[in-house]
Amino acid sequence: MQARDRIGDRYELTYPIGRGGMGQVWAGFDERLDRPVAVKFLRQMEVPEDERETAVKRFRREARATARLDHPGVPVVHDLGEHGDDLYIVMQLVRGYVLADLIAEQEQLAVGEAASIAAQVCSVLAAAHSASLVHRDLKPQNLMITPAGVVKILDFGVAALLGPTEQSRLTATGHTLGTPAYIAPEQASGGAVGPGADLYALGCILFEMLTGTPPYEAKNAPDMLRRHMQSPIPVITEYRADVPDDLGHLIYCLLGKKPTDRPGTAEEVQQLLTPFLSEERQTSAEKSGGTEARADAWAGPNPVQGTAQELAELHQRAQELAEEERFVQAAEVLERALEPAQGVREVLDPQVVAVRLDLANLRMLAGNYRMARDDFEELARVLEQPGGDQSLGRQCREQARSCQVELGE
Structure with a gap:
């Protein structure tokens, strides 16, 4: 499996978050519903032949057993299918x-x-x-x-x-x-x-x-x-x-x-x-703020190294996703892109400001008004510093107020 692979003609893999003796777990996105998911694979060819039938039964049973449990303490199962020689379960991506x-x-x-x-x-x-x-x-x-x-x-x-x-x-x-x-x-x-x-x-x-x-x-x-x-x-x-x-x-x-x-x-x-x-x-x-952790599993290493070129490439990727109205996935791409830049959040780096502004707008388009409001307010505070783009800072304040209205506050 590789990043950007498409599974079941709708799930795009983003990065691996776990591996066992018989399979892998990947973070991914449901392209149709624009939501993050975990995709768990059973690599049948990696299972000893005399245990393969049992492993397949167990894997299918996991999907059905979990899907039967309507409880907030159980990850939601979205789908079960086959991809080449592999079986897969698509589940809620759990963070924590x-x-x-x-x-x-x-x-x-x-x-x-x-x-x-x-x-x-x-x-x-x-x-x-x-x-x-x-x-x-x-x-x-x-x-x-x-x-x-x-x-x-x-x-x-x-x-x-x-x-x-x-x-x-x-x-x-x-x-x-x-x-x-x-x-x-x-x-x-x-x-x-x-x-x-x-x-x-x-x-x-x-x-x-x-x-x-x-x-x-x-x-x-x-x-x-x-x-x-x-x-x-x-x-x-x-x-x-x-x-x-x-x-x-x-x-x-x-x-x-x-x-x-x-x-x-x-x-x-x-x-x-x-x-x-x-x-x-x-x-x-x-x-401690939680960490992205395993989704059967579930967490994942941050694959971004933080160079200007990589930031630009991920920014372009997010824009492509946004054009397809995959706003949640685009926002996650930018979140991961910005992680290595946390130490320069107060610096008026034009590239970082542009990415942060797009992230706030994407969250607003995705209906995540609370996080978008916080993003706009933080950006406005940075841009209103001496040497910042005062006009853009005022626009961010206006966007933050729009989010406040959407929240009914």
Whole structure:
């Protein structure tokens, strides 16, 4: 795959944001609806032949399982199709922090914040379990926190139906699906997997959010599986003294060796978490401004190096997109083009000013009046400095007022 490739005669790939053993995830744009998307590919030829049929079934199941869940904590699935020898899923592009990165940065999250994240996960799990789906691979790498503080669960690729006629494990002989550090004992032993496995994984994640490490550590995967099945349940208050006893007891129960030792439902766990929720809704991801992160995944490196020539080329590309009325995509091109120029925002560089002005106009055309207003006001402030284009500054003030009117403010 390459940037600018077109998939399904409507999705244009922009840059890669993730790669696994059997596929890739790309950021892209839906040309028809002018919206950013994530395109996840299964490269069939990279899958061992004896596992290919299973991988294809799992990939299609991911699309259908995720599409069935109408919940703000699940990325929206837009499309499923084939591109040459590859299958692809088109999904909502999620921006924010991967929880694993947040834990690595913060080491230990505040009790209220960890409880808030876990409660949101419970809300998604409740919807999934009521739809007869169990995720089976919950882990910090599969949890995203958006800049608005919304937790989204990614990758239902190993989800299994819970119906009596279809307790499908979709697993190759001898393989255990799931991630060893968060896998329930019954899952590790190859037994039947139900909602309790997701609650066990949530217990592991809560433990890690509060202590900085998973409940068990081992040198290899087989040893990790044995530890989940046989080692004593760790008591979290021995690792962190400020964890309330009731929350510690809940985590201990979530880590029960048998599903019957754990709380019965995700709704019950959510209610038990309520007393510990942070009064301050802002998460660490919001405080740090968030980052573009993975969209199953999902984030992406900024491919722009910031030379004047590259800025000009991207400016031209955005103008071409704007002529096709692909305003949102054009605006994103300019956003990425301007990132290396952040240090010269106060400088009246004509090229940078022209790009910033076009970005503000594109956001206005796309209906993003709040961001456009802020862009125009900031530009006006810069242009009104000594040596700036005072007339253009006044025009920016007028455009900012127009946006204010559109916002009804």
